Amino acid sequence: MQLGNERFVSGAPRHPRQDVERRTELANGQAPDVALLGCSDSRLAAEIIFDKGLGDLFVVRNAGQVVSDSVLASLEYAVAVLGTPLIVVLAHDACGAVQAAIDIDAPDARPLPPYIAGHIARIRPAVRKSGSHDPEVVGLAHLEQTVQALVERSELISDAIAAGTLAVVGANYRLLEGRVVPDVVLGSIES
Incomplete structure (x- = not known):
């Protein structure tokens, strides 16, 4: 994953395993090799930023990489079924879902539609835990809580x-730079 991201950052991606033979x-x-829970932000295409091909990543996405029943099932x-040895939870800077969780307390905040409000509510604990309104600080707290939620809610993952x-x-x-920076690691990633 790190090597593929380095190729992407340097502007020299290989676009591996994206041909007819691989499809067949x-x-x-x-x-x-990797299951990835990421934000649905259009700027966060996992196969591109990690320079991966067909069949390399099992990708699950939603706004703000929020843990839900469907995320856990996936x-x-x-x-359990595919034998994937690594889950990557991929957050990003300038996340609209994180910003919405921060902005909901603003005196001039407009009410959010019900499904969006329910979704954003799962990010709100990171706002409270961090004690900050800085999106990067809140985003990191949310990332940590998301990883912890995977372990706490899924006995299989734990x-x-x-x-x-x-x-x-x-x-x-x-x-801006295209780089992925690991912040939280549970288990051994040596292999």
Whole structure:
């Protein structure tokens, strides 16, 4: 993952495994090396920023990389069924969902539509925990809480980490430079 991101940052991506042969190879199954929970922000295309190809990443996305039942089910599928040894939770700077969680307390804040408000409510604990209105500080607190929520809410994920068959990395993507910086690591990523 780090090497692919370095190629992307330097402007020399290889665009690996994106051909007819790879597509044919994957037609009857998949075995991705990484499951990725990321923000649905259009500037955060995981296969591009990590210079990966078809079948390399099992990607789950929603605004603000919030843990939900469908996210947990998808990640448990990746770990239990596909044998994926690494989950990356990918946050980023200038996240609109994080900013919305901060702005909801502003005196002039407009009410959010119900589904957006419910979704943003899951980021609000990071605002309270951080004691800040700085989006980067809140974003890091939310990333840490997201990684912790995966472990606390999923016995399967927690057991796999304890067994040494899974690691979870929380990382931040820097939009301007294109670099991914790991911030939280649970389990062993040595391999």
